[in-house]
Amino acid sequence: MGMTGMSYELDRDTTLTPRGEEGGRHLFDAEVSGGWSIGTAPNGGYLAALVGRAMGEALAMPDPFTVTVHFLRVAVPGPARIEIEIARRGRGHGTAVARLIQDGQEVLRALGTFGDLATVEGPTVVRVSPPPLPPPDACEAGRAGPTSVLPIAERVDMRMRPGAVTWTSGQKSDDAELAGWARFRDGRPTDALSLLFFADAFPPPVLNLEAASSPWVPTLELTIHVRARPAPGWVRAVFRTRALVGGYLEEDGEVFDETGALVAMSRQLARLRR
Amino acid sequence: MGMTGMSYELDRDTTLTPRGEEGGRHLFDAEVSGGWSIGTAPNGGYLAALVGRAMGEALAMPDPFTVTVHFLRVAVPGPARIEIEIARRGRGHGTAVARLIQDGQEVLRALGTFGDLATVEGPTVVRVSPPPLPPPDACEAGRAGPTSVLPIAERVDMRMRPGAVTWTSGQKSDDAELAGWARFRDGRPTDALSLLFFADAFPPPVLNLEAASSPWVPTLELTIHVRARPAPGWVRAVFRTRALVGGYLEEDGEVFDETGALVAMSRQLARLRR
Numbered sequence: 001m002g003m004t005g006m007s008y009e010l011d012r013d014t015t016l017t018p019r020g021e022e023g024g025r026h027l028f029d030a031e032v033s034g035g036w037s038i039g040t041a042p043n044g045g046y047l048a049a050l051v052g053r054a055m056g057e058a059l060a061m062p063d064p065f066t067v068t069v070h071f072l073r074v075a076v077p078g079p080a081r082i083e084i085e086i087a088r089r090g091r092g093h094g095t096a097v098a099r100l101i102q103d104g105q106e107v108l109r110a111l112g113t114f115g116d117l118a119t120v121e122g123p124t125v126v127r128v129s130p131p132p133l134p135p136p137d138a139c140e141a142g143r144a145g146p147t148s149v150l151p152i153a154e155r156v157d158m159r160m161r162p163g164a165v166t167w168t169s170g171q172k173s174d175d176a177e178l179a180g181w182a183r184f185r186d187g188r189p190t191d192a193l194s195l196l197f198f199a200d201a202f203p204p205p206v207l208n209l210e211a212a213s214s215p216w217v218p219t220l221e222l223t224i225h226v227r228a229r230p231a232p233g234w235v236r237a238v239f240r241t242r243a244l245v246g247g248y249l250e251e252d253g254e255v256f257d258e259t260g261a262l263v264a265m266s267r268q269l270a271r272l273r274r
Numbered sequence: 275m276g277m278t279g280m281s282y283e284l285d286r287d288t289t290l291t292p293r294g295e296e297g298g299r300h301l302f303d304a305e306v307s308g309g310w311s312i313g314t315a316p317n318g319g320y321l322a323a324l325v326g327r328a329m330g331e332a333l334a335m336p337d338p339f340t341v342t343v344h345f346l347r348v349a350v351p352g353p354a355r356i357e358i359e360i361a362r363r364g365r366g367h368g369t370a371v372a373r374l375i376q377d378g379q380e381v382l383r384a385l386g387t388f389g390d391l392a393t394v395e396g397p398t399v400v401r402v403s404p405p406p407l408p409p410p411d412a413c414e415a416g417r418a419g420p421t422s423v424l425p426i427a428e429r430v431d432m433r434m435r436p437g438a439v440t441w442t443s444g445q446k447s448d449d450a451e452l453a454g455w456a457r458f459r460d461g462r463p464t465d466a467l468s469l470l471f472f473a474d475a476f477p478p479p480v481l482n483l484e485a486a487s488s489p490w491v492p493t494l495e496l497t498i499h500v501r502a503r504p505a506p507g508w509v510r511a512v513f514r515t516r517a518l519v520g521g522y523l524e525e526d527g528e529v530f531d532e533t534g535a536l537v538a539m540s541r542q543l544a545r546l547r548r
Contacts, residue, residue, distance in 0.1 A: 065522070066495040066543045068342040070369050070387055072362040087373075087383045088346040093494065095344050095383060097371065099361075109361045109369060111385040113344055113494055113543075122521015122546055123485035127450070176401070211397035220367065220387055221340040223497050225543050227519045243536050245501045247396015248339070250539055262517050265524055267541055269340045269387075269499050272396055 008188035009035065009155055010197065013046070014053045016082070026058040026084040032102070034077030036197075037151045042075045044219045044268075045200030046152075051082060051098040051110045052196045058084035059094035061114035063192040068223040069110040076102060087111075092119075117192060117229050130256040131179035131238035133161055139180060140165070156201055158182045167207045167215075177240040178205040189232030190257065198235050199224040199253050199266035206241040206249050206272065216273040217249075224266045230257035239266075247272045282462035283309065283429055284471065288324045290331060290356065300332040300358040306376070308351030310471075311425045316349045318493045318542075319474030320426075321382060325356060325372040326470045329386045332358035333368035337466040341386035342497040349374070349381045366393075391466060391503050404530040405453035405512035407435055413454060414439070430475055432456045441481045441489075451514040452479040463506030464531065472509050473498040473527050473540035480515040480523050480546065490547040491523075498540045504531035521546045 013033035020027060036046035048069045056062060080102045087095040098110040133139065139159030160180040166173040182198055183190065190198070204217040237255040253266035287307035294301055310320035322343045330336060354376045361369040372384040407413065413433035434454040440447040456472055457464065464472070478491040511529040527540035 066344075068385060068495070068497060070340075070361070070385055072364075072369055087344070087380055090346075095346055097383065097385075106361055109371065109385060111342060111344055111371075111383060117520075120520035120522065122548065123518055124520060125450075125483055125485050125518040126516070128516045176399075209399055211399050221342070221497075223342060223495075223541070225524055225541075227517065227522065242400070242402045243501065243539070244397055244399045245536065246391075246394035246398060248394065248501065250499055262519065265517070265541075267497065267499075267539075274396065 008184065009186050010049065010184065010188055010194060014050045016054055016057060024085060028054050028082040030080045030082055032075050032077050032080050035151050035155055039149050042077065043152055043200060044069065044071060044222055045197040047075055047100065047108060048110070048196040048200065048222060048224065049193055051100055051108065052112060052193055054082045054084050055096040055098050055110070055112045056114050056193070058086060059089055059096055059114050061094050061116060063115060063117040063229065064196060064224070064226050065093065065113050065115050066223065066225050067110060067112035067196055068221060069108055070221050071108050071219055073105055073107050075100070075107045078102065117226070126262055128254055128262060130236050130260045133179055133181065133236060136181045136234060152201070155185055156182055157185045165203065172210040173208045176205045176208050177238065178202055179238040181234045181236055183234045190230045190235055192226050192229050195226050195230065195255060195264040196224050198237065198255055199264055200268065202237060202239050204251060204270065205239050206244060206251065209244065211244060212272055214273045217270045218273060219268050219270045222266065222268040224264055226264050228261055228263045230263040231259050233258035247274070282458065283460050284323065284458065284462055284468060288327045290328055298359060302328050302356040304354045304356055306349050306351050306354050309425050309429055313423050316351065317426055317474060318343065318345060318496055319471040321349055321374065322384070322470040322474065322496060322498065323467055325374055325382065325384045326386060326467055328356045328358050329370040329372050329384070330388050330467070332360060333363060333370050333388050335368050335388035335390060337389060337391040337503065338470060338498070338500050339367065339387045339389050340497065340499050341384060341470055342495060343382055343384040344495050345382050345493055347379060347381050350376060352376065391500070400536055402528055402536060404510050404534045407453055407455065407510060410455045410508060426475070429459055430456055431459045439477065446484040447482045450479040450482050451512065452476055453512040455508045455510055457508045464504045464509055466500050466503050469500050469504065469529060469538040470498050472511065472529055473538055474542065476511060476513050478525060478544065479513050480518060480525065483518065485518060486546055488547045491544045492547060493542050493544045496540065496542040498538055500538050502535055502537045504537040505533050507532035521548070
């Protein structure tokens with residue numbers, strides 16, 4: 001990635017080795033890292049960034065505009081094969097499908113449309129605001145996730161709104177909303193690709209609810225719209241769940257960059273594990 | 275669908291003729307109807323219902339849980355081939371990819387996870403409410419879409435909140451939100467599959483904004499979460515756009531059934547045509 005003698009963790013852990021084409025598919029070898037896990041499961045946003053990078057390379061387009069990932073099996077740290085099929089490559093947008101395969105089994109299927117955010121032109125009217133937050137140093141450090149085994153916390157510096165995370169104290173609340181700051185600990189600048197990661201990096205706000213008795217909330221599907229290239233520093237994000245229906249829930253995210261610009265919106269469908 | 279001597283328009287216009295399997299793909303012939311068009315373009319929600327039905331049949335699972343469609347080219351009324359590839363069929367969920375092909379060109383690619391909403395069990399906490407609306411007969415009839423050529427309006431009975439649609443009067447507003455009622459004119463009961471249609475049936479609320487100078491807002495990607503099987507009557511829905519950035523916009527929908535139960539949430543990424 002143009003660096004000499006070093007690389008950032010996310011770039012290293014999304015390194016792709018091209019293996020040519022087969023039946024119209026672009027093949028890549030990759031290594032799923034254990035460094036972005038929650039418990040033993042590699043984080044879904046990390047996997048979205050991994051296959052997102054492969055889709056962008058196969059399409060030769062720099063920015064994800066909209067990426068949807070359906071998670072089929074739990075990934076494991078170790079070798080993986082990524083297969084990219086290009087559905088259409090037009091002038092402004094290109095669309096591709098990605099499969100991530102480990103041990104002969106498909107771990108996820110993704111569908112994404114890419115383009116170049118630097119060329120986007122048109123009117124801007126934004127009615128959504130960054131969540132009110134004290135500065136990062138006045139927030140609560142730590143991801144405060146659903147398990148104490150959090151390799152991801154060593155990679156990402158998260159600062160949550162004081163009092164927002166209620167389940168760690170055993171005090172559930174009625175408010176399935178979490179807001180906070182996040183950035184990479186190793187100084188990697190936030191860019192469009194990394195927004196695929198940040199869109200699933202926060203703990204699930206549904207855990208604040210009394211109804212969430214288990215800390216595990218596996219994602220069935222995650223969709224991220226990247227709306228602009230972010231400034232390189234902190235992201236400032238809010239995630240909320242408004243409807244838990246029969247154990248299934250949406251989680252909506254709004255991600256702003258350090259300057260307060262809206263840079264991504266995300267939605268996932270997840271399920272409370274019983 | 276078990277009826278003798280008649281069928282509803284949406285069922286007739288999503289009729290699938292199985293053509294066997296080829297290379298692991300389930301093939302279907304279909305006929306894209308011109309009856310659900312806006313201007314000359316078949317509506318995206320209708321196309322989502324068409325490929326959604328094919329995905330459900332190939333998976334042998336009754337209900338869409340989450341379906342994402344990327345629109346690659348404008349569809350045309352006439353023959354189409356649908357190809358379904360099953361990514362995974364588990365006990366509770368199945369995931370499939372759909373392609374819709376016309377004249378040898380791919381019109382859309384979709385990715386969906388299906389299951390059986392009747393078997394869903396778990397806690398329910400819903401913080402989102404149906405949009406306040408007068409009864410259907412006190413609302414404004416008509417889709418009031420972006421063009422006067424609206425075959426879709428002959429199929430769908432829409433009743434908008436009085437005053438909500440501002441662009442037809444030339445009076446733009448600051449409020450990119452539309453709420454209203456909708457149902458099929460031929461009495462077809464609303465079901466889970468038809469929510470894929472209703473999620474894209476309303477006119478784009480962004481047209482209320484001064485910044486929207488063209489009436490055309492093509493969808494790049496549409497994702498629908500079906501959260502419950504609806505009661506058979508009216509749906510009551512609200513759609514809003516909160517962020518128009520460089521001509522790209524999200525449109526979020528919340529769809530309730532006649533009893534006020536949340537039955538679907540949708541989000542699309544679209545673009546103002548210049």
